[in-house]
Amino acid sequence: MSKILRVTLPIAFIVVFYAGEPAGTLFGCRAFNVIPPLMWLLLLVTLGAANAASAFGLVRTERTRDLAFWGLTLKVCFLPIFLVSLVVFALIGSQFSLRPEALPLEFALLTPYAVLSYALMIVTSCYGFAAIIRARDEQVISPETAKNYKRWHAIPIADLVASIRLYLLLRRPDRAAGDNAQDANQFSRAYSAAQPVSRIGNSVADRPPTAHRAARIPWPAVAPLTASFCFVATAYAGGPLTMVFYPPYPTLRIDVWPLAILVCAAASVVYTHISRDRRKPRELAFWGLVIKLSLLPFFLITCLLTFFLGAYLFAPGGPAPQAFILPFALLGAYAIMIVTSSHGFAAIIRARDEQVISPETAKKYKRWHAIPIADLVASIRLYLLLRRLDSSALASAQDA
Structure with a gap:
């Protein structure tokens, strides 16, 4: 998959979400309402599915740290929406009493809102899930640790903490491998681990190290x-x-x-x-x-x-x-x-x-x-x- 497309998909997902009617209503600004509601919903579903497909399609080719980075970026960018959603959810729930006759109406109002918010949270966790799978397959983390991080990525509020901890965890071995890249034995091991990339004609051995570094966007x-x-x-x-x-x-x-x-x-x-x-x-x-x-x-x-x-x-x-x-x-x-x-x-x-x-x-x-x-x-x-x-x-x- 093209590098430009990989970078564009999560950014487009964020931009489209904040360009729709809900964000315009939330921030009280008509300038945000640039996409009609029906088209906005269609674009949001399409980009959400494209990001999920892109995340799981990059499990064998993308660096583990980059996947974790995009997972953390999506979580941070959507944090205002999730926090406001919790507040709105609590306000709507407080308007109803616990009387049995009021429970069906309360359930009918809150369930679609909760389902949509949770679905959006799962989409933002796709890059995190892909990073966990890649790290487990490369034996960077144990299967038990991978299960714990997957569980945390599926729980509201805990997913943000898990994204931060996952990125910090995967960043340490990646940086240690980069510091030892000049050692012959370490280079041999790193080259062996990178062999699956060569299956798609993108082998590290086919390019000089400087060109490989220049192709990266300086995310740090x-x-x-x-x-x-x-x-x-x-x-x-x-x-x-x-x-x-x-x-x-x-x-x-x-x-x-x-x-x-x-x-x-x-x-x-x-x-x-x-x-x-x-x-x-x-x-x-x-x-x-x-x-x-x-x-x-x-x-x-x-x-x-x-x-x-x-x-x-x-x-x-x-x-x-x-x-x-x-x-x-x-x-x-x-x-x-x-x-x-x-x-x-x-x-x-x-x-x-x-x-x-x-x-x-x-x-x-x-x-x-x-x-x-x-x-x-x-x-x-x-x-x-x-x-x-x-x-x-x-x-x-x-x-x-």
Whole structure:
């Protein structure tokens, strides 16, 4: 199967789902309703089946880690829908009593909704199931572990945790095999394990290693950056900005925005953490600085809103009711600031592990990245420091 098609199918499934009537109703934006309901349902079923067929068709050819990656990506992208579905399910159930005469109507209303939500969850687990089967066949995990992960992928809420743990589990042996690829004995074993690929004319021995690496999309960099910039876009699509200024672009509803930014924040932190060992410290520091600068107007507006709410603390007769919003605003702004420091924390840890900076310097930069205002200065100084050290190392190598 073409690499482009393999990548396009899950992305198209996500885009089509969020371009239909349910997502438009959920986010209160007519711009999402670009596909008629009947066509949307048909496209959703078709793409769901195509993704399932693609996942199980790639069991013998695709890398185990890539299958687990797409399973985790689908889970994270659909997490807002599943969380809102749980809330809606609970609200609908709370409207009915437990009286026997009300149970048939309640069952008739909730069953189709629950079945459709569970079917969507199973489709998002297909890549995870395929990764488990491939890992079991390659004896990377035991049959008992494979059964446990399959069971977890079929249980709501537990499926997301299982996807994260599966990717982290499969990433470790894959990285260890890559580190030992230059050893002759290890290469011989890896070549023997890759023989099934040669049956479709895609043998590793027929191509130089550089061409094989160049054909891959750098997911360790693409995934965390995509999640981080989705986080930035979500921050500007609601919250303090829309409270102070009326934006000319579509925004998220006030009850949906906290959930959406929480999901994007979790995705940004998780993907940055699991990809830091395969990215350079200077690259991590650069993107950390870019994200800090991207959200600088957001934090400036948050400061203005904080001063505005703080004035209600000194209202005549005691603090006004608006002042009780201040602690939540401060806590939310600080949490968002910590998320923007995730690339900086990853760069510091990576540089410390590579002995580019000392443990004392790493502690100092970590402390600065956790303090408002100082975090931006620390991001600038960290990037300049790592760039200077890289330039010095390159100059030394050229002189040698």
